[in-house]
Amino acid sequence: MRTRAGILAVAAIVLIVLPRFLSDYHSYQFSLVGIYFIALLGLNILTGYSGQISLGHGAFMAVGAYTTAILTVNHGWRDLWTIPLAGLVAGAAGLLFGLPALRLAGVYLALATFALPIALASLEKHFRAFTGGGTGLILHLPHSELGFHTSPSRWLYYLTWCIAAVLFACAWLFVRGRTGRALRSLHFSEVAAASSGVNVAAFKTLAFGVSAFYAGIAGSLLALAVAFVNPDTFPLSLSILLLTGLVVAGLGSLTGIFFGAFFIEFVPIWSQNVSQNAPSVVYGLILIALLLVFPTGAAGLLAKLFGLLRRTGL
Amino acid sequence: MKKLVLPVVIVVAVMAFGLSGALATPQSTPGVTATTVDIGGTFPFSGPASLYASIPKGMSAYFSYINARKGTDGKRGVYGRQIHFTALDDGYVPANAVQLTRQLVEQNHVFALVGGLGTDNQTAVRDYLNQMKVPQLFVSTGATTFDADHGKYPWTIGWQPTYHAEGAAYANYLNNHDKGAKVAVLYQNDGYGHDYLDSFQAALKNKNQVVDAEAYEVTAPSVQSQVVKLAGTGADTFVIFATPTATIQALVIAYKIGWHPKLYVNSVSATDTFLTLATNAAGSAAAVNGAITDQYLKDPGDPTQRKDPGIKLYFRIMNKYGPAGARLTDILYLYGMAKARTFVTALYAAGKNPTRASLMNAVNHLNEQNPFLLKGVSIHTSPEDPYPICNDELVQWNNGAFSAKTGLIKGC
Numbered sequence: 001m002r003t004r005a006g007i008l009a010v011a012a013i014v015l016i017v018l019p020r021f022l023s024d025y026h027s028y029q030f031s032l033v034g035i036y037f038i039a040l041l042g043l044n045i046l047t048g049y050s051g052q053i054s055l056g057h058g059a060f061m062a063v064g065a066y067t068t069a070i071l072t073v074n075h076g077w078r079d080l081w082t083i084p085l086a087g088l089v090a091g092a093a094g095l096l097f098g099l100p101a102l103r104l105a106g107v108y109l110a111l112a113t114f115a116l117p118i119a120l121a122s123l124e125k126h127f128r129a130f131t132g133g134g135t136g137l138i139l140h141l142p143h144s145e146l147g148f149h150t151s152p153s154r155w156l157y158y159l160t161w162c163i164a165a166v167l168f169a170c171a172w173l174f175v176r177g178r179t180g181r182a183l184r185s186l187h188f189s190e191v192a193a194a195s196s197g198v199n200v201a202a203f204k205t206l207a208f209g210v211s212a213f214y215a216g217i218a219g220s221l222l223a224l225a226v227a228f229v230n231p232d233t234f235p236l237s238l239s240i241l242l243l244t245g246l247v248v249a250g251l252g253s254l255t256g257i258f259f260g261a262f263f264i265e266f267v268p269i270w271s272q273n274v275s276q277n278a279p280s281v282v283y284g285l286i287l288i289a290l291l292l293v294f295p296t297g298a299a300g301l302l303a304k305l306f307g308l309l310r311r312t313g314l
Numbered sequence: 315m316k317k318l319v320l321p322v323v324i325v326v327a328v329m330a331f332g333l334s335g336a337l338a339t340p341q342s343t344p345g346v347t348a349t350t351v352d353i354g355g356t357f358p359f360s361g362p363a364s365l366y367a368s369i370p371k372g373m374s375a376y377f378s379y380i381n382a383r384k385g386t387d388g389k390r391g392v393y394g395r396q397i398h399f400t401a402l403d404d405g406y407v408p409a410n411a412v413q414l415t416r417q418l419v420e421q422n423h424v425f426a427l428v429g430g431l432g433t434d435n436q437t438a439v440r441d442y443l444n445q446m447k448v449p450q451l452f453v454s455t456g457a458t459t460f461d462a463d464h465g466k467y468p469w470t471i472g473w474q475p476t477y478h479a480e481g482a483a484y485a486n487y488l489n490n491h492d493k494g495a496k497v498a499v500l501y502q503n504d505g506y507g508h509d510y511l512d513s514f515q516a517a518l519k520n521k522n523q524v525v526d527a528e529a530y531e532v533t534a535p536s537v538q539s540q541v542v543k544l545a546g547t548g549a550d551t552f553v554i555f556a557t558p559t560a561t562i563q564a565l566v567i568a569y570k571i572g573w574h575p576k577l578y579v580n581s582v583s584a585t586d587t588f589l590t591l592a593t594n595a596a597g598s599a600a601a602v603n604g605a606i607t608d609q610y611l612k613d614p615g616d617p618t619q620r621k622d623p624g625i626k627l628y629f630r631i632m633n634k635y636g637p638a639g640a641r642l643t644d645i646l647y648l649y650g651m652a653k654a655r656t657f658v659t660a661l662y663a664a665g666k667n668p669t670r671a672s673l674m675n676a677v678n679h680l681n682e683q684n685p686f687l688l689k690g691v692s693i694h695t696s697p698e699d700p701y702p703i704c705n706d707e708l709v710q711w712n713n714g715a716f717s718a719k720t721g722l723i724k725g726c
Contacts, residue, residue, distance in 0.1 A: 023420070134503060134505075135504060135505045141445050228438045230434070
């Protein structure tokens with residue numbers, strides 16, 4: 001417990017100080033890491049804890065992003081206020097999806113979630129007047145507020161990571177204790193969970209709602225970061241990317257999520273530097289190698305490291 | 315409680331330290347050194363519009379030529395500065411254009427963005443570039459807004475004649491020569507397609523002349539259902555406001571289903587390269603013959619223009635600096651080269667120590683006789699008239715060559 005708090009403190013200090021040593025552009029990239037971090041926190045609750053596979057989480061990010069975009073562009077809202085609202089709208093969408101999803105499990109649920117981003121993209125293009133259609137909506141660059149004077153990228157970095165820290169604490173509180181145990185029991189055996197008095201339907205739907213809420217906030221921040229939203233900003237590959245990040249992080253663990261987020265932001269870029277012609281191949285190879293060596297993801301690796309340290313008496 | 319005091323103090327001190335250092339330090343003139351000028355742009359080297367990749371290649375070839383030759387001041391490059399042009403692949407996807415443009419500005423620290431391609435792509439980055447006060451010059455799209463909204467976005471300007479002017483030119487031709495035509499339109503379902511369609515319809519005297527207009531998505535693999543539907547309306551005139559791949563498909567499908575309407579093909583897709591591809595795919599020149607389009611550039615595919623000094627210069631530069639094995643009759647190389655020449659003209663006018671502001675000032679007061687444009691078409695801007703190229707002419711394709719249908723039309 002002490003070592004965990006220690007690690008978190010060190011991580012917090014590093015995150016606070018990092019922009020001083022980073023260029024604007026790298027600060028921006030680390031903001032994206034923060035955004036993926038938030039999305040992965042949510043996906044972890046759904047897939048890592050309650051065991052429901054979602055191949056369409058990018059769609060909930062899109063819901064949050066469009067909420068922010070439509071409110072700021074079409075209705076002139078101040079961007080900060082739209083962030084929690086985007087989370088709530090996406091959370092509601094998640095709950096709505098979670099209800100019919102109760103009838104599905106495993107592969108069939110995955111297929112149903114697969115349809116989400118595709119259906120959403122068509123809806124976005126159809127309601128042109130509302131969403132800007134294929135051309136999309138263009139937002140203003142985030143300006144530093146609340147008395148701070150800094151570049152848009154660095155402001156975004158601090159905004160993202162502050163929200164990420166708060167949501168991390170919330171996720172930690174959510175999964176410890178009864179709720180976490182209930183969710184994990186759903187993963188292992190629904191029958192056993194039901195016979196232990198867990199309301200399976202309620203918790204499964206709740207997991208969808210909460211994870212969609214997180215995705216919505218991440219999507220809202222992504223809209224502010226990229227300052228542009230159109231159906232292409234949330235392709236199917238984003239949902240797969242999130243799942244990849246979760247697996248790299250180590251399913252069902254909060255500690256590895258930072259590494260998962262870091263991986264999905266930077267490794268595709270590094271792959272492009274390695275090979276201009278086939279970056280996806282390089283990315284795939286790195287991913288396969290990583291999972292072969294660390295099948296339990298970053299969290300497993302960290303656990304092994306600390307086990308090692310403890311054994312050597314440190 | 316006491317145990318928390320020290321950690322809290324440390325955290326607060328670190329925050330103060332971290333935040334104080336996070337203030338950005340501006341650069342003097344990004345992208346310009348004593349010996350180099352860095353510029354960049356995003357283009358579709360891959361994806362549904364990859365046939366446009368010839369444009370940045372033409373631009374690169376011209377910049378290589380400028381970097382190697384000695385100018386009138388005896389120096390290579392522009393005032394002794396070599397032009398470094400970074401063309402990145404956005405795959406014609408606006409979200410990628412946003413990411414890559416940001417990278418060019420914040421990581422590559424380019425002086426200006428030049429020639430970026432795609433209506434929706436360049437619209438997506440326009441706000442960002444104007445807020446960052448980075449010149450977005452001579453975008454490779456005729457969408458009217460880039461010139462029309464120059465007052466609102468002073469760092470952004472187009473280059474080619476607007477789609478508005480082009481759509482209106484086709485409509486006026488129909489008004490004058492074919493009032494009774496029943497028109498079917500195929501258009502791309504995005505800003506580019508809508509710009510053409512709206513301008514075309516607005517300029518038609520007979521508002522009921524368009525019997526049907528069908529849209530297709532950029533990402534759609536085929537336009538078959540749309541073309542079949544349009545053919546079914548019994549229209550005798552087919553207007554195509556589509557990018558090259560979809561245009562070629564539409565021409566081939568129309569021919570194969572036995573529909574032989576009078577053709578109007580938008581200039582971005584009616585080059586020698588694309589019309590020849592359509593002819594070959596359809597197996598007959600009749601699929602494409604008679605197609606009317608709009609031109610303002612000289613045509614390297616036209617054998618009668620070979621003696622023209624501008625065309626000779628084009629071939630000389632492309633043979634020496636162009637990509638190996640390039641099909642030099644592709645007018646898009648010439649388009650890129652013409653645009654690059656305009657940029658070089660503006661860069662000279664920006665002075666011996668150019669800044670982004672002096673570059674924009676030069677761009678707002680352009681007066682260029684470009685050897686790659688048709689005779690009578692010149693490049694001219696002023697603060698009141700931010701439309702660089704205003705004149706063009708309608709030409710007709712027959713058996714591998716264009717012939718003029720009208721004289722020069724003034725589009726703005």
